[in-house]
Amino acid sequence: MTGGCVGDLSERDLVARIQQRLPPAPPWLLVGIGDDAAVVEPERNRVEVLTVDALVEGIHFDRAFVPPDAIGHRALAVNLSDLAAMGAAPRLALLSFALPPQLPLDDFDGLIAGLARLAAQHRLHVIGGNLTKSPGPMMIDVTVAGTVKRRQAMTRAGARPGDDIYVSGTLGAAAAGLRMLKADQKASTTEVTETDRGHGSFENELPCPPSGTVSSVLELCTSRFLYPEPRVRLGLLLSRNRAASAAIDLSDGLADGVYRIGETSGVGAVIDADLLPIDPGVRAWFTERGLNPVHEALTAGDDYELLLTVRPRAGRRLDAARRGGGVALTRIGACTASRTVLLREDGDERELPRAGYDHFR
Amino acid sequence: MTGGCVGDLSERDLVARIQQRLPPAPPWLLVGIGDDAAVVEPERNRVEVLTVDALVEGIHFDRAFVPPDAIGHRALAVNLSDLAAMGAAPRLALLSFALPPQLPLDDFDGLIAGLARLAAQHRLHVIGGNLTKSPGPMMIDVTVAGTVKRRQAMTRAGARPGDDIYVSGTLGAAAAGLRMLKADQKASTTEVTETDRGHGSFENELPCPPSGTVSSVLELCTSRFLYPEPRVRLGLLLSRNRAASAAIDLSDGLADGVYRIGETSGVGAVIDADLLPIDPGVRAWFTERGLNPVHEALTAGDDYELLLTVRPRAGRRLDAARRGGGVALTRIGACTASRTVLLREDGDERELPRAGYDHFR
Numbered sequence: 001m002t003g004g005c006v007g008d009l010s011e012r013d014l015v016a017r018i019q020q021r022l023p024p025a026p027p028w029l030l031v032g033i034g035d036d037a038a039v040v041e042p043e044r045n046r047v048e049v050l051t052v053d054a055l056v057e058g059i060h061f062d063r064a065f066v067p068p069d070a071i072g073h074r075a076l077a078v079n080l081s082d083l084a085a086m087g088a089a090p091r092l093a094l095l096s097f098a099l100p101p102q103l104p105l106d107d108f109d110g111l112i113a114g115l116a117r118l119a120a121q122h123r124l125h126v127i128g129g130n131l132t133k134s135p136g137p138m139m140i141d142v143t144v145a146g147t148v149k150r151r152q153a154m155t156r157a158g159a160r161p162g163d164d165i166y167v168s169g170t171l172g173a174a175a176a177g178l179r180m181l182k183a184d185q186k187a188s189t190t191e192v193t194e195t196d197r198g199h200g201s202f203e204n205e206l207p208c209p210p211s212g213t214v215s216s217v218l219e220l221c222t223s224r225f226l227y228p229e230p231r232v233r234l235g236l237l238l239s240r241n242r243a244a245s246a247a248i249d250l251s252d253g254l255a256d257g258v259y260r261i262g263e264t265s266g267v268g269a270v271i272d273a274d275l276l277p278i279d280p281g282v283r284a285w286f287t288e289r290g291l292n293p294v295h296e297a298l299t300a301g302d303d304y305e306l307l308l309t310v311r312p313r314a315g316r317r318l319d320a321a322r323r324g325g326g327v328a329l330t331r332i333g334a335c336t337a338s339r340t341v342l343l344r345e346d347g348d349e350r351e352l353p354r355a356g357y358d359h360f361r
Numbered sequence: 362m363t364g365g366c367v368g369d370l371s372e373r374d375l376v377a378r379i380q381q382r383l384p385p386a387p388p389w390l391l392v393g394i395g396d397d398a399a400v401v402e403p404e405r406n407r408v409e410v411l412t413v414d415a416l417v418e419g420i421h422f423d424r425a426f427v428p429p430d431a432i433g434h435r436a437l438a439v440n441l442s443d444l445a446a447m448g449a450a451p452r453l454a455l456l457s458f459a460l461p462p463q464l465p466l467d468d469f470d471g472l473i474a475g476l477a478r479l480a481a482q483h484r485l486h487v488i489g490g491n492l493t494k495s496p497g498p499m500m501i502d503v504t505v506a507g508t509v510k511r512r513q514a515m516t517r518a519g520a521r522p523g524d525d526i527y528v529s530g531t532l533g534a535a536a537a538g539l540r541m542l543k544a545d546q547k548a549s550t551t552e553v554t555e556t557d558r559g560h561g562s563f564e565n566e567l568p569c570p571p572s573g574t575v576s577s578v579l580e581l582c583t584s585r586f587l588y589p590e591p592r593v594r595l596g597l598l599l600s601r602n603r604a605a606s607a608a609i610d611l612s613d614g615l616a617d618g619v620y621r622i623g624e625t626s627g628v629g630a631v632i633d634a635d636l637l638p639i640d641p642g643v644r645a646w647f648t649e650r651g652l653n654p655v656h657e658a659l660t661a662g663d664d665y666e667l668l669l670t671v672r673p674r675a676g677r678r679l680d681a682a683r684r685g686g687g688v689a690l691t692r693i694g695a696c697t698a699s700r701t702v703l704l705r706e707d708g709d710e711r712e713l714p715r716a717g718y719d720h721f722r
Contacts, residue, residue, distance in 0.1 A: 030514070048401045054500075094504055133417070134417055141457050148400070153400050156395075
């Protein structure tokens with residue numbers, strides 16, 4: 001069946017549509033979807049790592065420019081990123097969706113496809129869930145569990161003065177991607193309502209990317225925003241080698257991450273603006289639009305990279321993670337004994353601007 | 362701080378408000394609230410039972426007549442009821458709330474208080490969660506995990522022809538309670554808009570309970586609706602004795618439960634209308650309003666009782682559950698070798714009416 005809306009089907013039919021897209025149950029899943037709860041055999045000699053995260057339409061995504069498979073991908077990716085920050089291997093997920101009945105079935109299928117694809121990549125199995133109607137926005141809630149050896153779990157608490165601070169990948173591309181998608185959306189909406197033009201309502205808006213041409217920066221940025229890659233492999237390699245003294249994922253931005261590790265570990269930090277890994281094309285894109293690339297890289301909330309601290313003598317333990325983690329690791333500063341968090345830029349030191357995404361203020 | 366709305370506080374402040382209401386962390390919680398994820402030591406020689414359920418404002422509750430602590434209670438109770446049906450001992454929960462920023466802080470505190478009270482009763486620990494804004498309705502998502510000995514987990518799959526069918530507690534009181542609360546709400550709303558009376562818009566509505574008097578039936582029913590008691594202790598005793606061949610909770614109604622056990626176990630059933638445990642006051646309340654108490658008891662969705670099947674010779678294994686379960690167990694019928702599910706009433710047998718709550722149709 002294609003066409004139609006989720007409201008045309010029963011909850012049971014929708015669950016069956018999800019099950020069709022899942023691989024066969026692993027041997028440790030003793031009771032799967034279809035009973036009051038799932039029953040799971042724990043993994044021996046490992047501790048469990050659990051987290052939950054929600055995507056709410058209108059807060060975390062806009063269906064106007066985020067395709068369904070990207071919503072499904074993201075709903076799982078944000079959770080896998082949390083597991084990565086703990087050094088845990090993903091194992092299972094429970095889904096809880098509140099969906100408007102008028103949601104097209106094709107969108108439902110796309111959502112599941114995006115989530116199932118990422119789950120398969122990380123050998124994570126969906127063991128159960130809940131579907132319900134929403135009288136308003138779509139809400140996608142995912143709980144994941146993974147495992148790690150007890151002494152290998154990474155936390156935010158282990159940093160010491162003198163530790164080096166590293167970040168994975170590059171910063172700011174996802175934030176640029178979001179701006180590009182929004183601008184593109186505004187532009188196409190504007191085409192429909194031609195009469196709105198000339199009112200100057202876009203004075204403060206960003207120019208749209210050149211229409212008809214596909215720039216590689218646009219592709220990089222929009223794909224980084226729509227399909228963030230959780231750094232699961234990197235997290236696993238770091239925890240196995242005990243290379244990191246503390247770690248956090250950058251769901252709420254780099255500055256927020258530095259502050260949180262600082263608070264939990266009881267250290268300060270100096271971050272060097274010149275060392276921040278910003279893609280040259282992304283840097284140029286920000287600069288052309290009058291935006292400060294360093295500020296964007298520090299405060300943007302959509303980089304699901306890992307921030308970690310490393311003992312000065314443990315640099316060699318990073319080697320395996322560097323080789324096998326599939327992503328660059330860049331030293332961007334160091335922890336200090338003071339309780340201040342500073343940004344070093346142009347020979348000057350000032351307080352690191354803190355503008356992490358806060359879900360309530 | 363009292364007064365104000367959740368939107369006045371940061372996510373971190375709201376999390377701190379939750380933590381204040383939680384007991385000290387148990388020794389098995391290695392990393393609790395405040396890191397990227399929680400880290401938990403598994404319980405030895407037991408398997409894990411996991412489930413998730415969501416309450417959505419406007420679908421599962423109406424803030425006009427459900428107080429905040431009842432919302433919190435219910436959000437956890439529906440999940441504990443699933444654990445009870447599997448015979449599992451509750452262990453931990455993860456919360457995910459999407460809240461309108463204008464939600465009064467007092468309501469937030471009430472929600473947490475209701476949830477924390479029930480958690481403490483069942484020695485369940487809240488190990489983490491997520492808070493986000495909702496641009497629309499309130500959504501309360503709770504994931505719980507419990508444990509059970511591997512061979513003691515109850516499922517829907519073990520019933521055989523000839524097994525007796527039992528139900529815990531009484532049926533229909535919660536559904537009556539919901540009707541009472543709605544009628545009461547309508548009555549008080551009508552008082553405000555006097556001019557709406559006489560339009561005949563309430564022709565199909567139920568009469569309100571006598572205002573000013575507090576009947577014991579009203580108290581019983583509204584409390585059963587607002588504060589359902591998950592049958593955790595009963596589930597534990599049943600699973601320890603391996604007294605039940607199959608079990609399910611009645612979140613979607615008795616008839617739905619009988620059909621689901623029948624489908625999963627590959628059996629039919631005959632339910633005897635005369636045996637259904639309906640409180641006499643509740644029976645009278647339905648009858649006075651022209652409603653069929655048997656139909657209500659079969660199809661009402663808010664009884665979080667357990668339905669179980671028991672081998673004919675295993676009646677004595679029920680004794681411990683009867684004595685210690687804190688709730689009555691009533692035989693209401695038996696499983697059959699046919700694949701039909703019948704209701705025996707007034708010497709007649711007909712198909713059991715199936716009108717369980719479906720979240721999408």
